[in-house]
Amino acid sequence: MNVVSYSFKNLKRRKMRTILAILGIALGVMLITSLLTVMDGLESSIADSLRLLSGNLIIQEKGSIDQVFSIVNASLIETLRSNKDIKVISPEIYVARSLHGDGPRFVTLIGVTDSYAEIVSPEYIKIGSYFNETDSGKIILGNKLAGQLGLEVGESFPIDSANFSVTGIFETNTMADAIIALIPIEDARVLRNLSEDQVSIIEVRPVDPDKTEEIESYVESNFEDYEVVFPEDLVNEATEILSTLRNTIWIISAIAVLIGGIGIANAMLMSVIERTPEIGLLKATGWRNIDVSNSVLIEGLGIGVIGCLIGLLLGMVAAQAAQNIIPALTVRLTLTTILESFVFGVGLSLASGVYPAVKASRLSPMEAIRGE
C-alpha cells in the first residue's frame, strides 16, 4: 500500500460527494471538448472551401447579402468574354428550397452551365458525373444531402412540380456536402422565376491568378451596379469570426471548468475538515507534512483525471450528436483538443487541491487529533 492507493480509497468514503465533484469537472471539460471539436470542424471545413474555391471571383449585384438574392444581367457575360484576362465564365442561378427527406432540409440549388466543371473540378463528383447544361430535370447532390434524403444516383424526386433525377453525388468535405445541389441553369431559371437575361451571379476564373485585381477593377469601374467578391475574403472573414468565437468558447469553458474546480476544492476541503483527527493520527505516526499534502493532492488529481476522461468522452458524444442534428456541421476531434481539454481540466483540479492540501499538512498532530 502506498500514498496513491490510500488516497484513492479516501475517494470512496463519500461516494456521492466524489461523484458530484467528478461531474463538475466532467461537464466543464465536455463543454470545452465539444465546442472545440465543432470549431475545429468548422475551421477545417472552411479551409477545404478555400481550396475548392480559391482563385475564382464572384461578380454579384452590389449590396446583396447573399448570392440567392443577387440578380445580374446576363449581357455582362458577353462583355466579359472580350476580357483577355478571364479564362472561365460561369453564370449561375441560386435558388433556396426546402426538400423533404426524413424532415425538411433547407438547400441551395445552384443552376450551372457546362463551364461550372472548370470552376469546380469534376473529380469532386465521387459517384456519377456532371450533366450537360442542355439536359433538364437532372441534379447532382452533396453526399451528406443525398444521405439525408435517402437518394442514390439514378433515383428521382420532385422539386416544386418538376421531377429531378440524380446524375451524380459530390464530396468536398465542406458544408456544401450537406446544403448544396447542382441543377441545369435553365431549370434553376424556372424555379427562381428569372427572365432570359438574368442570372444570380457570374463566377469567373482568371487566366493568371495574379490578374484578379485587374478583373476586379475592370468590373467595378465599368459596371457600377455590380461588385466583385473573392471567396478568399469570405473565407478570411469567416476565419476571423471563428477565431473570435474560439476565444469566446475558451472563456466560457474556462469559467465552466473553474466552477468544477471550485467544486473539487470544496469537496477536498470538506474531506480534510471531516478527517482532521485522522490527519492528526497520520502525523502522529510519522507522516511528513509533504506526505499529507501529497495524499490530498492525489485525491484532487484523481477526481480531475477521472472527470476529464468522462468529460472528453461526453464531449465527443455531444459533438457527434450535434453533427447528427445539424448535418452541415463538420466535427473534427484533434489531438490538440484532447490534450488542451485534458491538461486544462487536470491542471485546474490539481490547483483546486492545493489549498486543502496545504491546510491539511499544516495541522498540528496533537490539535488535529483533538479535532481542533
Next chain:
Amino acid sequence: MAREVIRGENLTKNYKLGESIVHALRGVSLQINANEFLSIMGPSGSGKTTLLNLLGALDLPTSGKVFFDGVDLTQVPERKLYEVRRKKVGFVFQHFYLIPTLTTIENVFVPVIPIRNNTRFKSRAKELLSTVGLEERMNHKPNQLSGGEQQRVAICRALINNPKVLFCDEITGELDSATGEKIIGLLKEINQIEGVTVVFVTHDPTVSSKSNRIITLRDGKITSDKSSSNP
C-alpha cells in the same frame, strides 16, 4: 544501571484558552528508562496527556527540555520531528482512529504508507496481528470489529515500526473493564516480549496498579513517583 530513554527537564506548557492562559504543566522533570512499564495517573486536567505529547514528540514544551535517546527534541526543527515519530515512538489513543475504508492489516500499515519499499513491513504486520489474536480478522473493516479488537489493531499499528517507546493515552477509556484488563495484559506482554518501553496515561487506579512505576500528576506537577516491583 538502567539505560535512560527519555528525560524531561523542568517542562512547562502553557495554552491560550480565549483570553486566559492555561498552565497545563508547571515544571515537570522525570527520567524514563528502557523497558519500563510506567503509568501516569492523575485527575482530569492534571496535565497527563500534555506530558505524554511532549515526551512523544507530538508537541514542544513552552520551556524546559526533552531528551529522547540523548537528543534534545526542543532543538530539532518542527518539520524534522516526524523522524522521531516515525522511527522511535508509537502512539495509541483512547479513540482508536482506525481508518474506516481500510482493512485491519491496512490500518496496521498506516504509519509506513509513505515509506518507500514498505512491503517489507507486511510480515511484521501479520506477525503483530497474530500476536494480538487477530490473524483471522486481517481483511475485516473496522466496523466489523469489536471495541477491544479495534484497540488491538491500534496497538499493532503503533508497533509496526518497532518503536522504542509505546505511548498510550487512556486506551481503556472506551472499553469495558474486562476488555480493558486484557488490553493492559497485552501491553505487558509486548513490554516483555518486544522489549518496548510502555508509558500509559490513565485515571483508573486498577489499570495503573498493573504498572511497575506510577507517576501521579496534579495541577501540572508531579506529586508522587512510586516504583513497585510487582504488578
